[in-house]
Amino acid sequence: MQLIDQETTPVIYRDLQRPLPTIVRGEGIYLWDSTGKRYIDGAAGSSAVVNIGHGVPEVIEAMTEQARKIAYVPTHAFSSEPIEACAQTLVEEFAPAGLDKVWFVSGGSEATENAVKIALQYQRDRGKGTKQLVIGRWQSFHGATLASLGYGGNAGRRKKYQGILSTAEHIGPCFPYRHATGDEIEYGLAQADQLDYLIQQVGAENVAAFIAEPVVGATTGAVPATTGYFERIREICDRHDVLFIADEVMSGFGRTGKKFGIDHWEAPPDLIACAKGISGGYTPLGAVLVRPEIVGQVRGTGGSFVIGHTAGGNPLSTAIGKAVLDYTVKHRLVDNAEIVGAYFKEKLVELMAVHPIIGDVRGLGLMLGIEFVADRETKRPFPLELQVSRRIGDATLERGLVSYPGQGTVDGVVGDHLLCTPPLVITKLQIDELIEILDASLHSVERDLRVV
Numbered sequence: 001m002q003l004i005d006q007e008t009t010p011v012i013y014r015d016l017q018r019p020l021p022t023i024v025r026g027e028g029i030y031l032w033d034s035t036g037k038r039y040i041d042g043a044a045g046s047s048a049v050v051n052i053g054h055g056v057p058e059v060i061e062a063m064t065e066q067a068r069k070i071a072y073v074p075t076h077a078f079s080s081e082p083i084e085a086c087a088q089t090l091v092e093e094f095a096p097a098g099l100d101k102v103w104f105v106s107g108g109s110e111a112t113e114n115a116v117k118i119a120l121q122y123q124r125d126r127g128k129g130t131k132q133l134v135i136g137r138w139q140s141f142h143g144a145t146l147a148s149l150g151y152g153g154n155a156g157r158r159k160k161y162q163g164i165l166s167t168a169e170h171i172g173p174c175f176p177y178r179h180a181t182g183d184e185i186e187y188g189l190a191q192a193d194q195l196d197y198l199i200q201q202v203g204a205e206n207v208a209a210f211i212a213e214p215v216v217g218a219t220t221g222a223v224p225a226t227t228g229y230f231e232r233i234r235e236i237c238d239r240h241d242v243l244f245i246a247d248e249v250m251s252g253f254g255r256t257g258k259k260f261g262i263d264h265w266e267a268p269p270d271l272i273a274c275a276k277g278i279s280g281g282y283t284p285l286g287a288v289l290v291r292p293e294i295v296g297q298v299r300g301t302g303g304s305f306v307i308g309h310t311a312g313g314n315p316l317s318t319a320i321g322k323a324v325l326d327y328t329v330k331h332r333l334v335d336n337a338e339i340v341g342a343y344f345k346e347k348l349v350e351l352m353a354v355h356p357i358i359g360d361v362r363g364l365g366l367m368l369g370i371e372f373v374a375d376r377e378t379k380r381p382f383p384l385e386l387q388v389s390r391r392i393g394d395a396t397l398e399r400g401l402v403s404y405p406g407q408g409t410v411d412g413v414v415g416d417h418l419l420c421t422p423p424l425v426i427t428k429l430q431i432d433e434l435i436e437i438l439d440a441s442l443h444s445v446e447r448d449l450r451v452v
């Protein structure tokens with residue numbers, strides 16, 4: 001096996017601890033490494049990125065054609081055809097009603113941070129300059145920059161930077177499997193009411209925006225908020241004149257079986273941060289969808305948003321984004337996520353009968369998660385040092401399935417889960433293939449842990 005040696009390579013990889021195989025090709029839901037070994041891309045990248053699958057000819061044609069014409073224009077002085085076309089498709093085919101303006105960036109962290117900056121500038125420009133605080137939720141992830149880690153609530157990822165993160169306040173998560181003791185809807189509403197309480201404590205005149213993932217991805221493993229939760233959040237934001245930002249970086253573009261994750265609730269946000277599925281991994285691209293009133297306010301002052309990035313809205317990336325979005329629409333991938341996602345969830349629930357370490361199966365569409373426990377009755381997590389999710393990730397990789405393991409599910413430190421977000425083009429037959437590998441991998445880890 002030809003593996004990259006971490007000692008000798010000039011590259012700094014995300015995982016510095018293990019030798020890495022080299023992927024040389026991808027097609028549909030499959031990847032091949034340099035030895036010819038085939039893998040199912042069961043997380044669609046890292047993760048929920050490659051929604052339309054690998055090697056799609058239409059996208060390759062669109063990127064080649066655009067690169068031949070022009071790859072980059074000076075965006076401070078010019079528009080280009082692809083930026084207009086991509087924004088048009090985003091607004092017409094995907095955005096909830098009323099989010100008609102699009103700001104392009106290069107990824108998810110930039111998208112959430114730019115959404116926050118747009119919100120802050122809006123508050124200042126309309127004479128509400130004291131509204132500077134952003135409220136997020138514990139057990140959430142909004143990006144890896146210092147600002148996004150600050151309003152994010154992933155304890156494990158924040159720890160190394162404590163003391164220098166951007167200032168933000170947090171309310172508790174909406175995580176019924178771990179915290180609801182009675183009726184889940186009542187629990188969810190009480191969790192949402194924490195926002196009302198916190199805004200009253202710090203003063204509404206100081207709060208600019210609230211940011212949340214409709215379905216929490218990397219931190220807890222596909223946990224959707226409960227019924228009624230975001231409607232209550234919307235009411236609270238309206239009552240206190242606070243903007244609501246939905247972080248759809250992972251849950252957007254059909255991932256949850258609807259266009260955006262927030263579409264599962266009647267709670268239209270003021271801004272949406274998105275990335276990943278917008279360009280399906282074919283190029284780095286992200287966007288912020290914004291209510292026109294917000295843009296109008298800033299424009300009305302005679303100014304512009306002070307947030308530009310060099311690569312934002314370049315013609316090559318937006319042409320690729322447009323081709324990926326067109327493919328998503330043409331092949332009805334939002335519907336496929338709902339239908340095949342329901343089948344996948346059923347199969348994962350069936351695995352619970354034979355695998356005692358599965359504590360919970362959850363999620364929407366093809367954004368599913370499995371939480372692992374040492375004891376199903378008490379929901380006791382495995383000790384951190386057993387590295388259970390990592391072992392499961394290694395076991396699936398060995399058998400030809402790329403999964404996305406996560407730790408810190410319970411409180412940011414302990415707890416194990418697997419995020420199951422295959423490409424939206426996956427078929428039921430391919431789900432069976434994936435389940436077979438996952439089943440064998442879980443058996444092998446359970447034998448190691450002497451659980452069975």
Ligand SMILES: Cc1ncc(COP(=O)(O)O)c(C=O)c1O
Binds near residue numbers: 109213249
């Ligand atoms: C919900 C959410 N927001 C933001 C981000 C950050 O995106 P990026 O890694 O593209 O910066 C991620 C990445 O996984 C995410 O899942």
